[in-house]
Amino acid sequence: QKEVEQDPGPLSVPEGAIVSLNCTYSNSAFQYFMWYRQYSRKGPELLMYTYSSGNKEDGRFTAQVDKSSKYISLFIRDSQPSDSATYLCAVASGTYKYIFGTGTRLKVLA
């Protein structure tokens, strides 16, 4: 079993839709949870991080963590074509080593 599982997609949605991206993890020792966005042929950039259960909001993005079910989500409201990218979840138990999901490819259609 992989430590982090993420559906690779692709996921296609119309502009303005609410997008839900999800990951599950297996080890309850993970305490930091991150979402990265990666455009084609570019390096990932951090979108959001959290270290507690519950929701964290930043503009159109909401990160949600449920530690009891080992489930993390990223919601994108009012999705735009510029949101088309691969979204990577990552988890960490300490300050050095991250475990990344495989990434979900999202396409927002104009």
Place this chain on the structure above:
Amino acid sequence: DGGITQSPKYLFRKEGQNVTLSCEQNLNHDAMYWYRQDPGQGLRLIYYSQIVNDFQKGDIAEGYSVSREKKESFPLTVTSAQKNPTAFYLCASGDPRDRVYNEQFFGPGTRLTVL
């Protein structure tokens, strides 16, 4: 302008050759990382370094080597012992000192193709 630079952007290598990928950062970060990204496999950690003159193997270190002689630089050598080196290589840096959370900042990547 602070950030992480990787060079070259594209690299072609013949089988049996060693090749070195460059990674430089001017963020004054202590920690640096090398990842490999393959389709459908996400990012896998090759090596990381917490401080100058020190580094640790990640999950897939076989066939790779690194050095950390300067804080700003963490070059990765892909040796001929690496069986399947064609991939997208990403360098990252971070500063875990005095923080609850250590954000990793990524460079633009180097795409290596073995011919």
